[in-house]
Structure formats: C-alpha cells, structure tokens
Amino acid sequence: MKPVYLRPKSLTETVSHYCPGCTHGISHRLVAEVIDELGIQSKTIGVASVGCSVFAYNYFEVDFQQAAHGRAPAVATGIKRVHPDKIVFTYQGDGDLASIGAAEIVHAAARGENITVIFINNAIYGMTGGQMAPTTLEGQVTTTSPSGRTHSVQGYPLKMSELIATIEGAYYVVRCSLHNPAHIARAKRAIKQAFENQIEGKGFSMVEVLSTCPTNWRMTPVEALKWVEQHMIPVYPLGEFKTGEGE
Amino acid sequence: MDKRVVFNEAHCKSCELCVWICPKQIIHLKQELNPLGYRPAYVSDEDQEQCISCAMCARMCPDAVIEVFR
Numbered sequence: 001m002k003p004v005y006l007r008p009k010s011l012t013e014t015v016s017h018y019c020p021g022c023t024h025g026i027s028h029r030l031v032a033e034v035i036d037e038l039g040i041q042s043k044t045i046g047v048a049s050v051g052c053s054v055f056a057y058n059y060f061e062v063d064f065q066q067a068a069h070g071r072a073p074a075v076a077t078g079i080k081r082v083h084p085d086k087i088v089f090t091y092q093g094d095g096d097l098a099s100i101g102a103a104e105i106v107h108a109a110a111r112g113e114n115i116t117v118i119f120i121n122n123a124i125y126g127m128t129g130g131q132m133a134p135t136t137l138e139g140q141v142t143t144t145s146p147s148g149r150t151h152s153v154q155g156y157p158l159k160m161s162e163l164i165a166t167i168e169g170a171y172y173v174v175r176c177s178l179h180n181p182a183h184i185a186r187a188k189r190a191i192k193q194a195f196e197n198q199i200e201g202k203g204f205s206m207v208e209v210l211s212t213c214p215t216n217w218r219m220t221p222v223e224a225l226k227w228v229e230q231h232m233i234p235v236y237p238l239g240e241f242k243t244g245e246g247e
Numbered sequence: 248m249d250k251r252v253v254f255n256e257a258h259c260k261s262c263e264l265c266v267w268i269c270p271k272q273i274i275h276l277k278q279e280l281n282p283l284g285y286r287p288a289y290v291s292d293e294d295q296e297q298c299i300s301c302a303m304c305a306r307m308c309p310d311a312v313i314e315v316f317r
Contacts, residue, residue, distance in 0.1 A: 001249045002316060002317050003315070003316055003317075004300050004305075004315040004316060004317050005305040005306065005314060006314050007311045011311055015283065015310070018309065018310075020260035020261055020262035020309075021260070021262030021309060022309055023309060024309070025310050025311070026307070026308075029309070029311050181306045184306050184307070221263060221264055222264065222267045
C-alpha cells in the first residue's frame, strides 16, 4: 500500500485544545504540510498570537515565540531582521490582527517586512466566548451584538485583505476559504506561495483564511462550513488582491 | 487486507467533517468513547474495500487523525 496522505511531520503529536470541527486545525495542518514540502522545518520560526491560536507553539514542531496581543507582526519583524536566514511566520486570528493589532499589521506591510502572515478570519472572538469582532458580519448575532451587528451602531465589517492590498509595501495578499476540499487545496497553494515569496526575499505576504467557530456560532461543524460559503464569502470575496510590490 | 484509511481514534473529536465529505459514505462514528470522551470516526473492515483513497476525509480533518493509503 502506498501512502496517499500522511500526517505532516511539522505537527506535534499533541491533541489540540480546539473545539471539534474548528478549522484552526485545518489551517495548522496546511501550514505544517507546506513547511514539510518546502523542507524548511529546521529554519522556520513561528509567532503565535493571542486568541484561540495562543497555544499554536504546542502544535507546530518548529521554533515559536508567543507575542503580546496583536503584536505578532512586530515580533516577527524583530526575529526576521535579526535572523534574515530564518523563515518567519505569524499565525493570528481576527481579534488579534484586525482589532488590537491593526496598527502592527498595517505598518509591517508598509515597511514591506519579508515575513509571512496567516490570518484566520472567523468573524468572532472565539477564545473569550463569542463577542463581536471587527470582522463580524452585519446582522450576525454575537454575545455583544445580541440583536445582530448594525452598522449604524457597531460599524461595518473590516476587510483586512482589501485594506492591506492598498499598501505599497505589501507583496502578496490573498483571501481563501476552508469550506470544502477544493478550497482547502487552494488555501494550501496560497500559503505555499506566501512562504515561497519569503524564501525568495520578495517581501510581505498575507493569507487571509475564512474559518469557522462552530461553538460560538452555535452550529454543528458542517453547518458552520455551509455558513462560511453562504454568508461570509459574499461579504469577504475570495481571490488574490495583490501580487507584486507597488501599485 | 491492508487498510486504506486509518484513523488515530484516540485523537478524534467526533466533528463528523469526514463523515460529511466521504463520497462513499463509509465513515461512521463508533458507539464507544475514546479517552477524550468523543465517539471516534472509523471505517469498518468490510467497508475498507469500498474506499477509493481520495483522501478527502484526511484533507477535511481538523485534527489530522486520518491517514490514507492506496
């Protein structure tokens, strides 16, 4: 029997703390597969954020640093500048990257730092119990928007990929989704491209991954994937927003 | 016969994404619990022959518990 799919070596054997069906696990697996395929496990340094992915360092078999809330791109900047031969990536959720860390991601992109950013957008604060995030959809019910987000009160969903793509220093900005195997394959190609860009010294790459939070969305894992397809993608269209520096 | 699809049952969390995506619908949840307290996904020995080794279950699995062979 020939292997068709084996567990990536860049994942540890630890059972994750993620809820059943949470697509954080799929994103972790894709990053680990890419690290394996590019043969960069021994020289990769990850930067974990604050949020559900705060324990990412327990799950990747690579060196890791845990950053203060939202500051992962700043920490990654420091690591990359001190160790330009290492491959440095951040793994951040939307509460981390789009809210408290909005300044850090914008300026890391503006400086054109040669790092890779994996941005998990599940439109909610998962770890703290399902509060409204900057990325929460209009009408979406959360514990802090119990009658649904209304733009006149809570503003509009923040579209980070579109925003970062306007920055000259950003090299590669793409949004993908994990709601079925075909899109998972596309997301993996995007993540691989983002790491290859860094290896080739091309500069700042960000992959936004539309993700689920079955627990706080109050859905089964399968319902949550369908919700991504039906409700999130119309607001957060998929595709490459930028390839190449400058305008 | 060697198994085509192998589950690390101790790490499964019963999310059922593999059950949902399997084109042959041969993945089910066991009645008994694993050490985490979940009913692990499995493919019965009889159904292993029906597996087409497409690996969609493994690519869907958030906990990387599935390995596939052909």
